[in-house]
Amino acid sequence: MRTSGVCIAAVGTYLPDSVSVTEAVRQGRLDAAEAERSGMLGAAVAGDTPAPEMAVRAVRTALGRWGGDTSELGLLLYADVYRCGPDGWLPQSYVMREAVGGALLAVGVRQGCNGVFGALELAAAHLRGGGSEAALIVAADNMGSPLVDRWQSSPGYFLADGASALVLTRSAGFARLLSVNSRAVPELEALHRGTQPLGPSGTARPVPLDLGARREEFYAGGDRPKGWKERMMEAQRELLATTLDEAGVGAEDMSRLVTPHASREMTDAWTSSLGLTLEQSSWGFGRRVGHIMAGDQLASVEHLLMAQEIGPGDRLLLVGSGPGLGLAAAVVEVTALPPWAPGRHARIPDAAADGRH
Known part of the structure; x- marks a missing residue:
């Protein structure tokens, strides 16, 4: 959108x-x-x-x-x-x-x-x-x-x-939201459910959260769709292409990739799909605070501002994934340093001059 x-x-x-x-x-x-x-x-x-x-x-x-x-x-x-x-x-x-x-x-x-x-x-x-x-x-x-x-x-x-x-x-x-989109791959809904029962009888009893076990149940299930990994990757490519196109930018125009706060391997999967590096991602911050669930991307944006790692002219690609299976992305362009950010009155180099884009 x-x-x-x-x-x-x-x-x-x-x-x-x-x-x-x-x-x-x-x-x-x-x-x-x-x-x-x-x-x-x-x-x-x-x-x-x-x-x-x-x-x-x-x-x-x-x-x-x-x-x-x-x-x-x-x-x-x-x-x-x-x-x-x-x-x-x-x-x-x-x-x-x-x-x-x-x-x-x-x-x-x-x-x-x-x-x-x-x-x-x-x-x-x-x-x-x-x-x-x-x-x-x-x-x-x-x-x-x-x-x-x-x-x-x-x-x-x-x-x-x-x-x-x-x-x-x-x-x-201080920034413009240029585009935001979500994609669902509902045939992978059971990836986060496994064989857990539905309905009141299944939710009344205390059950430890174990998404790894549910994933293994999904892998072992007879209704696992063929080519499901390829379908997930296709949906991710479609999502990213649409979101970047709607924003009028390419992956090469991104100053930062803001990912979920996940392991190096999972973060690398996002960066490599876009031809970006781990250093261009928000992983340096996320690896210190862990996965704060839906709040990862906003916390990373605030950190990048407060650490003076982004400024006017910088574009950020925010990405995420969740149960459903759901994938999401958004493009944000920083237009000014907000009054509450450190270095508010410092000169920000021109984006073209310092080679960021």
């Missing part, structure tokens, strides 16, 4: 301190060889801080940086992955009460680790349709449940805690 006229006005995150993989190995929670193979350095751990409370902190930061009138907000989209409170209760209402106020539409987005991408599509359509002047997106999770082994529940990822938020507007911002 082309998203002309949609701007990113502010981002904000809340990240607790990380526990190192060295400590996880020392505690016997992670195999040393697996830690080495992953290339990851740690995972952010929030302890007893609830995910909705982390969401409130990230939202307050984003709204404070935006500096706009919250009455201009017409939509709040809350993305999460894991259970975060009592059944029958909605975390977006808590965020409204604690940080936003007003009577805007507040909706939960259940799209797994692609939740922010789905929220971007929904919010962009809302803004372009004249629904309001601004929209708020937040993603938050605490994976500290006794049913979750953050070091081994999801192969290729160390599951972390944290929250990310951003404000989209129809007016000024």
Whole structure:
């Protein structure tokens, strides 16, 4: 989807301190060889801080940086992955009460680790349709449940805690959202379900989260579609080509590839598919904080700004994957350094002059 006229006005995150993989190995929670193979350095751990409370902190930061009138907000989209409170209760209402106020539409987005991408599509359509002047997106999770082994529940990822938020507007911002798209490969739905039962009887009993075991169940199943890996790669190529084309750019125009916070191998798969290098990705940051579920990409964008690794003229390709099977991508162009970013008054070299594009 082309998203002309949609701007990113502010981002904000809340990240607790990380526990190192060295400590996880020392505690016997992670195999040393697996830690080495992953290339990851740690995972952010929030302890007893609830995910909705982390969401409130990230939202307050984003709204404070935006500096706009919250009455201009017409939509709040809350993305999460894991259970975060009592059944029958909605975390977006808590965020409204604690940080936003007003009577805007507040909706939960259940799209797994692609939740922010789905929220971007929904919010962009809302803004372009004249629904309001601004929209708020937040993603938050605490994976500290006794049913979750953050070091081994999801192969290729160390599951972390944290929250990310951003404000989209129809007016000024520090960046433009040029395009955003999602692709589904529904024939691979069981890749994240395995043979787990559906319905109330299957969800009432406490079952440890083990996505690796579910994947093996899928591999062993007789209904696994032929050529499923090729179908997944084809969908990824189509998604990336469409998203870049709609933004009017090529992969060679990207200053950074913003990926999920995953292992070196999984990150390499994204970079190699685009002819980019690991150094051009966000992996240097992601490997330190772990996979904060749907919030990875927003947290990486904030880090790149605060670390002065991107500036006006830089283009970012954000990519993600999640259950469904779902794939997602977005192109963002930085147009100015926001007032809250370090080096706000420093001169940014011309993009053409310093060879970034």
